[in-house]
Amino acid sequence: xxxxxxxxxxxxxxxxxxxxxTYYELAYDAAKLALEDAGIDKKEVGGVVxxxxxxxxxxxxxxxxxxxxxxxMGLKPSVRVATGGATGGAAVFVGWTWIASGLYDIVMVLxxxxxxxxxxxxxxxxxxxxxxxxxxxxxMTFENPMGLTAAASYALPLIxxxxxxxxxxxxxxxxxxIKNHKNxxxxxxxxxxxxxxxxxxxxxxxxxxxxxxxxxxxxSEGASAIILASEKAAxxxxxxxxxxxxxxxxxxxxxxxxxxxxxxxxxSLYAGRDAYKMSGIxxxxxxxxxxxxxxxxxxxxxxSYEAFNFCKPGDGGKLIEDGVVEMTGDLPVSPxxxxxxxxxxxxxxxxxxxxxxxxxxxxxxxxxxxxxxRVGLVQSIGGPATAWTAxxxxxxxxxxxxxxxxxxxxxxxxxxxxxxxxxxx
Amino acid sequence: xxxDKAQWLEEASKKIKVPKELIEKAFKDELDGNPSIxxxxxxxxxxxxxxxxxxxxxxxxxxxIRDNKQLYGTKxxxxxxxxxxxxxxxxxxxxxTQWVKLGSTAGIVxxxxxxxxxxxxxxxxxxxxxxxxxxxxxxxxxxxIFMEDVKKxxxxxxxxIQFKEHRNGDMGDFWFVPAQEEL
Ligand SMILES: [Zn+2]
Numbered sequence: 001x002x003x004x005x006x007x008x009x010x011x012x013x014x015x016x017x018x019x020x021x022t023y024y025e026l027a028y029d030a031a032k033l034a035l036e037d038a039g040i041d042k043k044e045v046g047g048v049v050x051x052x053x054x055x056x057x058x059x060x061x062x063x064x065x066x067x068x069x070x071x072x073m074g075l076k077p078s079v080r081v082a083t084g085g086a087t088g089g090a091a092v093f094v095g096w097t098w099i100a101s102g103l104y105d106i107v108m109v110l111x112x113x114x115x116x117x118x119x120x121x122x123x124x125x126x127x128x129x130x131x132x133x134x135x136x137x138x139x140m141t142f143e144n145p146m147g148l149t150a151a152a153s154y155a156l157p158l159i160x161x162x163x164x165x166x167x168x169x170x171x172x173x174x175x176x177x178i179k180n181h182k183n184x185x186x187x188x189x190x191x192x193x194x195x196x197x198x199x200x201x202x203x204x205x206x207x208x209x210x211x212x213x214x215x216x217x218x219x220s221e222g223a224s225a226i227i228l229a230s231e232k233a234a235x236x237x238x239x240x241x242x243x244x245x246x247x248x249x250x251x252x253x254x255x256x257x258x259x260x261x262x263x264x265x266x267x268s269l270y271a272g273r274d275a276y277k278m279s280g281i282x283x284x285x286x287x288x289x290x291x292x293x294x295x296x297x298x299x300x301x302x303x304s305y306e307a308f309n310f311c312k313p314g315d316g317g318k319l320i321e322d323g324v325v326e327m328t329g330d331l332p333v334s335p336x337x338x339x340x341x342x343x344x345x346x347x348x349x350x351x352x353x354x355x356x357x358x359x360x361x362x363x364x365x366x367x368x369x370x371x372x373x374r375v376g377l378v379q380s381i382g383g384p385a386t387a388w389t390a391x392x393x394x395x396x397x398x399x400x401x402x403x404x405x406x407x408x409x410x411x412x413x414x415x416x417x418x419x420x421x422x423x424x425x
Numbered sequence: 426x427x428x429d430k431a432q433w434l435e436e437a438s439k440k441i442k443v444p445k446e447l448i449e450k451a452f453k454d455e456l457d458g459n460p461s462i463x464x465x466x467x468x469x470x471x472x473x474x475x476x477x478x479x480x481x482x483x484x485x486x487x488x489x490i491r492d493n494k495q496l497y498g499t500k501x502x503x504x505x506x507x508x509x510x511x512x513x514x515x516x517x518x519x520x521x522t523q524w525v526k527l528g529s530t531a532g533i534v535x536x537x538x539x540x541x542x543x544x545x546x547x548x549x550x551x552x553x554x555x556x557x558x559x560x561x562x563x564x565x566x567x568x569x570i571f572m573e574d575v576k577k578x579x580x581x582x583x584x585x586i587q588f589k590e591h592r593n594g595d596m597g598d599f600w601f602v603p604a605q606e607e608l
Pocket of ligand 1: 506515518519
C-alpha cells in the first residue's frame with residue numbers, strides 16, 4: 001500500500017445556521033480553502049470523496065452530484081459516503097484507499113452539512129425536526145416508532161456501562177463538557193466556546209437521561225475539506241505533510257439488542273485496533289500525543305477512552321478527573337473543542353477532526369497547539385447505538401521513514417502536474 | 426416583497442400543513458419587515474411521501490399482535506437461537522427460522538429517559554426507551570416502558586406486556602409496564 005499524506009486543510013466556521021449560504025456554497029468555501037492551503041489548482045485533483053449524512057437536512061437526495069458540479073470537478077471520479085455521524089471519518093477512510101491503492105495522486109475529501117434548514121413551526125426552532133430527520137436512520141419498523149433519538153442511542157450503552165462499573169459519574173461527564181467548551185475558546189471556527197462550571201452542567205436542562213443540555217453537542221452547519229496526496233505528490237507539495245499511517249472502520253450490529261456486550265463501544269474497539277496495528281502503535285496511552293474523539297455526548301467520550309485502550313474498561317472517568325485528557329495533560333483529547341465545543345456539522349465533522357489532527361502534527365494549530373504533537377488519533381462515530389466507527393492515526397513527517405531529497409521537489413511537482421493534466425478531460 | 430400576504434399565507438399553509446398563524450410568526454421579517462434585496466430569502470417547504478409498505482416474511486408477527494394479542498419470536502432451525510425482533514432466517518447459520526410463542530413478561534437490560542423528543546413525540550415526553558429481554562427470546566427488543574414515575578426505571582426491572590385496545594399491526598400496538606411486584 002502507498003503512503004497517504006495530508007497536504008491541505010480547509011474548514012468553514014461551524015455555526016448554528018449559515019443563513020447566507022446553501023450546502024453547495026459552503027462546500028465550495030471549504031474546497032477553496034483546502035486547495036489554497038495545499039497550493040494546488042482544482043485541475044490537479046484526481047477525484048473527490050463526499051461526506052454528507054442526511055437527505056432531509058440538505059432537502060436533497062444525491063446532494064454530492066450538485067456539489068461536484070458547483071465546485072467545478074465535472075467528469076472527475078466521485079463517490080459519496082453516508083455513515084451517520086461517522087460520515088466524515090468514513091469519507092476520509094475511502095479517500096485514503098484511493099491514494100493507498102495507487103489509483104490517484106491527489107484526492108479531495110469534502111464533508112458538508114446543512115443541518116438546520118428544517119424548522120419546527122410549533123416551537124419556532126429547528127431541533128424537533130432535525131431529530132425527526134435523524135430518526136429516519138433508526139430501523140423504521142422496530143426502532144423509529146420507539147422514539148430512539150440520537151441521544152437515546154448513546155445513552156442506552158452508557159447506562160448499561162454505569163450499571164456495571166459505577167462510572168462515568170455525572171460529575172466526570174460534566175468535566176468533559178467543561179474541557180471541550182473551554183478548548184473551543186482557542187478555535188476560531190468553533191460554535192460553542194464557553195467557560196462553564198460543574199454546576200452549570202449539572203443544573204442544565206435534562207435532555208435524555210443522563211445527558212443534560214451541556215452534555216450534548218449542538219447541531220451545526222459547515223463544511224470541511226482535506227487534500228490527500230500520494231507520497232510522491234505529498235513530498236512535492238509540502239516540506240511538512242501530515243501522514244495518515246493507520247485507518248480502521250467497523251460496523252457493529254445495528255440492532256444493538258443482538259450485541260454480546262452493550263456496555264462497550266465495540267466498533268471503536270475494532271476500528272482502533274486495526275488503525276493501531278497498521279501504525280504499529282502498541283501502547284496508545286503512551287504513544288499518542290493527542291486525540292480528536294467523537295464527543296457527541298460527554299459520556300461517549302469517556303467510553304471511547306476505554307474502547308481505544310487509553311485505560312481499562314471502567315477507568316475512563318478517572319482520565320478526566322486526573323487531568324490526563326486536558327490540554328495540560330499528557331494525552332489531550334479534542335483540542336479543537338470536539339463536537340461539543342467546535343460543533344457537529346455531521347458530514348463535515350470527521351473531515352474537520354482529521355484536518356485538525358493534521359494541523360496539530362504540522363505544528364499549525366495556533367492557540368490550540370499541543371506541544372510536540374507527533375501522533376494523533378481521530379474517531380468518527382455513527383449509526384444506532386454507536387454502530388459505526390472510523391478511526392485514523394495521523395503522524396508527523398519526522399516520524400516517517402524516508403527523507404525528501406533536496407532539490408527534487410520542483411521536479412516531482414512538475415511530474416504530478418503533468419500527470420494531472422493528462423487525466424484532465 | 427410578497428405582494429399579497431394573505432394569499433401567500435394561505436398557499437404556504439396548504440403546502441406545508443402548518444397553521445397560518447405559526448407561519449406568519451416564523452416569517453415575520455419577510456412579511457412585515459423591509460429586507461434588503463440581498464438578504465437571505467427563506468421559503469416554507471415540506472418533504473412528504475405516502476406508502477403502502479409490506480412486512481414481507483415477518484407479516485405474521487404483526488398479525489399475531491393485532492389479531493391475537495400474542496408476541497411471537499422466531500427460532501433458528503439450526504442453532505436454536507430465538508430472535509426478537511423476529512427474522513425469517515438466521516444471520517449466523519444462514520438457515521430458515523420458525524415461529525415460536527413468547528411469554529408476556531420481560532426485564533430491562535438497559536434504558537434511558539427521553540425528555541426532549543422529535544415533533545412526533547410532542548406531549549409524550551418524558552418517556553422510557555429501553556432494551557428489554559422478553560421471556561423466551563435470546564435477543565433484546567427496543568420498547569417503551571409506560572410508568573407513572575419514569576425516574577423509577579432501572580436495569581433489572583421486571584415488566585409485563587400490555588396491548589393497545591384498537592391495534593393497527595405496528596410496534597405501537599404493545600408496550601411494557603412494571604410488573605405487579607415492582608409497584
Ligand atoms: Zn442459527
